[in-house]
Every structure is written in structure tokens, then in C-alpha cells.
Amino acid sequence: MERRPRARLELSDQVWEVLAQAGGNVAVLHRHLTAAGGEVPSLASLYRVVHRDLEAGRVLPDRVVVRREREEELTRQALADLALASPGQGDVTREAALRLPRSKSRVAPAVSVAESGSVAGVALPAGARLVETSSVRAVAEAVGQAMAAEGAVCVFGDPGRGKTAAVRMALSEVPAGWKVTWVPVPVRPSVAGMRRAVFDALALPGRFPHTSALADAAVAGALGEARVLVVDEAQRLPVPCLEYLQSLWDHPGTRITLVLCGAGTERALSRLPQLASRIGAWQEVPRLATAEVTAVVTCFHPLWRTVSAEDLTWIDQTSTHGTLRTWAALTTHLQNALLTTADAAVDRALLGRLCQRVAPPL
Structure with a gap:
């Protein structure tokens, strides 16, 4: 006679989260399940199942990480309720502020754009979304044409205009068979540091080679697709370092589209005419035009829909000056003011005080 199989006790993901919040204390988990009611296994069975799953390779979530994720979820929900409330709805504002975690009631955290349903890699205020402006469409067109020809493109403009966000939006959905690699530039880079940055960005297996020839061969092999x-x-x-990037692009075995982005990149390329002559498109990201400020800002965050068009134009002329990064900082200050001040109204006086915070000292 074969042995009759016994039912295997399994713990759900919610139970593991409770265990993580308890710091791995199985006794606390048993008391929690007992208080919740229902059929609860014995404490010895819980110890045996937790030990079995940990031996099988399951990792117990960090208690600090679980608590932070829970607080961030509560913060995002409270700020979402605040964003949908008008300035006159003081009860909704106070209720949303009370639901915020106590440790984060004065600072609105920046959330990843991927979590808010847009593009990964760009941090925005809670409830904000990236807007496809005319500059974003121009950058997407320039990058797309460079990908078709496997060429090079330079995206430049003053700081805070949204160059990196525009490139990330353009590369959020690439054609099948293409990969996107972002290479971080170290401070005061050397050729050796740039070679190591490219090697690490490509996530090549093994340790970094001890000679430059082996490193270049590994990088060139990975760039063959x-x-x-x-x-x-x-x-x-x-x-x-620019000459090193040019050598990667000119290598006969590589198939790369080179995108150089940054404030003043066009001036850096002027020091190397050989690479500057290979740039197929010079795409500037200008300031946000005054005529499109109202449409862009109201789509950027729902809080600005409660502000009149005249006040939005006044803010742009006095403090933001068409800089999207300044608009994002001002949005965070406005959220904090509405969350921490009872019966706060979005009027010219409040906006004037907040504009002084984002304006640089003269």
C-alpha cells in the first residue's frame, strides 16, 4: 500500500508580510492569526513551515522595507485624495493629512514615475504625471531618426527643462530587438573610469578585466546587438572620454545609437570636432512657452486645476520661468502647505510665499 499524501501547509504572502513586520517572530504571527479568527495551525507547525520555506530559499522581507512601503502607500493614497479635493474642501484636506504617517506628515515624498503609471527612472511629486509637450515630441522624433540610422543625437538645454525626462519618454517603448542602456557619468571622469562605467552599465558577467584590451573586447561584444x-x-x-565613446560607435562590430544628453553638452562636443561632425541631430529643449504653461501644468498635477490661468501665468513670469523642475518643486511645496495648514486656500498670498521658496537668492 502506498502512503496517502498529506496536505501541505502553505503560508500566503500576506502572512509572510505580517511575519516580516514582526521581525521574524513566529510567536507574534501565531497570536496575530489567532486574533484574526478561523482555523489556526499550532505554534510548532508554524515554526516547522517557516523553517522549511527558509531552507528552500525563501527570503524573509526586511521589516524596515515593509514598514516603509506601507507608509508610502498610505502617503500616496492621502495625497491622491488631496489632489482630487478642491481648496474649499477643508474636511477632505484635514482627513487626508491625518491619514499620513506621522514620520512623513511634513514632507511629501517623491515617488517613482513607474509607480505612478508613467516612465521609470524619473522622480515626480505624488500624483503628478509626465506631459507630452512639443519638446518631448521633438526629442522623440530626433531619437527615433537616430535609431533608424544607428547614428548619434545630442539633446541639450538649460538645467531643469526636462531633457532627461524627454529622452526617457522617447525610449520608454523601443522596437522589438532593441535594448536601452543608461551610462552614468562619474564626477571628473577618466578614460578608465568611463570604460568601467560602460562595462557596469551593460551588466556584463564576471569581474572587470584587468587590462583595457580585454575590457574593450567585452564591451564591443555586448554592443554587437x-x-x-x-x-x-x-x-x-x-x-x-568623448574619444572613447566615438571609438565604441565607430567600431565595425557594434550597432549602437549614441544619445548624449546634458546642459552644455553641445559645448563639450565642440572640443572634439571629429565626434561633433557625426552628430545627426542637435535637439534643444527650450523653456516652456508662456502660451502652453496652463495646459501643461494642469495636466502635470490635478492641484493646479484649482488655480486660475492668470495666477499660473503670474507664477511662471515671477518664479518658474518655464522650468519644469521648478514647477515640480513648487507642486511639492503646495502639497505640504495644504497638508499641514488647516483651512488653507490656494490664493495669491499663499502662492507668493511658496514662490519665494523656489526662487534662488540673488
Whole structure:
């Protein structure tokens, strides 16, 4: 006679989260399940199942990480309720502020754009969304044409205009068979540091080679497939590092589209005419035009829909000056003011005080 199989006790993901919040204390988990009611296994059975799953390779979530994720979820929900409330709805504002975690009641955290349903890699205020402006469409067109020709493109403009966000939006959905690699530029980079940055960005297996020839061979082999190589903050690169990027692009075995992005990148490329002559498109990201401020800002965050068009124009003329990064900072200050001040109204006086916070000292 074969042995009759016994039912296997399994713990759900919710139970593991409770265990993580308890710091791995199985006794606390048993008391929690007992208080919740229903059929509860014995304490010895819980110990045996937890030990079995940990031995099988399951990792117990970090208690700090679980608590932070829970607090961030409560914060996002409270700020979402606040964003949908008008300035006159004081009860909704106070209720949303009371639901915030106590440790984060004065600072509205920035959330990843991927969590808010847009593009990964760009941090925005809670409830905000990226807007497809005319500059974003121009950058997407320039990058797309460069990918079709496997060429190079330079995206430049003053700081805070949204160059990196525009490139990320353009590369959020690439054609099948293409990969996107972002290469971080170290501070005061050298050729050796740039070679190591490219090697690490490609996530190549094994340790970094001890000779430059082996490292270049490994990088060139990984770049043999269709790939977009994005170098942000490229204005930091000296001429030798630019020559290294040019050698990767000119290598006969590589198939890369080179995107150089940063404030002042066009001036850095002027120091190397050989690479500047290979740039197929010079795309500038200008300031946000006054005529499109109202439409862009109201789509950027629902809080600005409660502000009149005249006040939005006044804010742009006095403090933001068409800079999207300044608008994002002002949005965070407005959220904090509405969350921490009872019966706060979005009027010219409040906006004037907040504009002084984002304006640089003269």
C-alpha cells in the first residue's frame, strides 16, 4: 500500500508580510492569526513551515522595507485624495493629512514615475504625471531618426527643462530587438573610469578585466546587438572620454545609437570636432512657452486645476520661468502647505510665499 499524501501547509504572502513586520517572530504571527479568527495551525507547525520555506530559499522581507512601503502607500493614497479635493474642501484636506504617517506628515515624498503609471527612472511629486509637450515630441522624433540610422543625437538645454525626462519618454517603448542602456557619468571622469562605467552599465558577467584590451573586447561584444547607449550629464566628459565613446560607435562590430544628453553638452562636443561632425541631430529643449504653461501644468498635477490661468501665468513670469523642475518643486511645496495648514486656500498670498521658496537668492 502506498502512503496517502498529506496536505501541505502553505503560508500566503500576506502572512509572510505580517511575519516580516514582526521581525521574524513566529510567536507574534501565531497570536496575530489567532486574533484574526478561523482555523489556526499550532505554534510548532508554524515554526516547522517557516523553517522549511527558509531552507528552500525563501527570503524573509526586511521589516524596515515593509514598514516603509506601507507608509508610502498610505502617503500616496492621502495625497491622491488631496489632489482630487478642491481648496474649499477643508474636511477632505484635514482627513487626508491625518491619514499620513506621522514620520512623513511634513514632507511629501517623491515617488517613482513607474509607480505612478508613467516612465521609470524619473522622480515626480505624488500624483503628478509626465506631459507630452512639443519638446518631448521633438526629442522623440530626433531619437527615433537616430535609431533608424544607428547614428548619434545630442539633446541639450538649460538645467531643469526636462531633457532627461524627454529622452526617457522617447525610449520608454523601443522596437522589438532593441535594448536601452543608461551610462552614468562619474564626477571628473577618466578614460578608465568611463570604460568601467560602460562595462557596469551593460551588466556584463564576471569581474572587470584587468587590462583595457580585454575590457574593450567585452564591451564591443555586448554592443554587437541593436542598442541605444544614453550618456546623461555628458557635459562632464573631457575630450579623451568623448574619444572613447566615438571609438565604441565607430567600431565595425557594434550597432549602437549614441544619445548624449546634458546642459552644455553641445559645448563639450565642440572640443572634439571629429565626434561633433557625426552628430545627426542637435535637439534643444527650450523653456516652456508662456502660451502652453496652463495646459501643461494642469495636466502635470490635478492641484493646479484649482488655480486660475492668470495666477499660473503670474507664477511662471515671477518664479518658474518655464522650468519644469521648478514647477515640480513648487507642486511639492503646495502639497505640504495644504497638508499641514488647516483651512488653507490656494490664493495669491499663499502662492507668493511658496514662490519665494523656489526662487534662488540673488
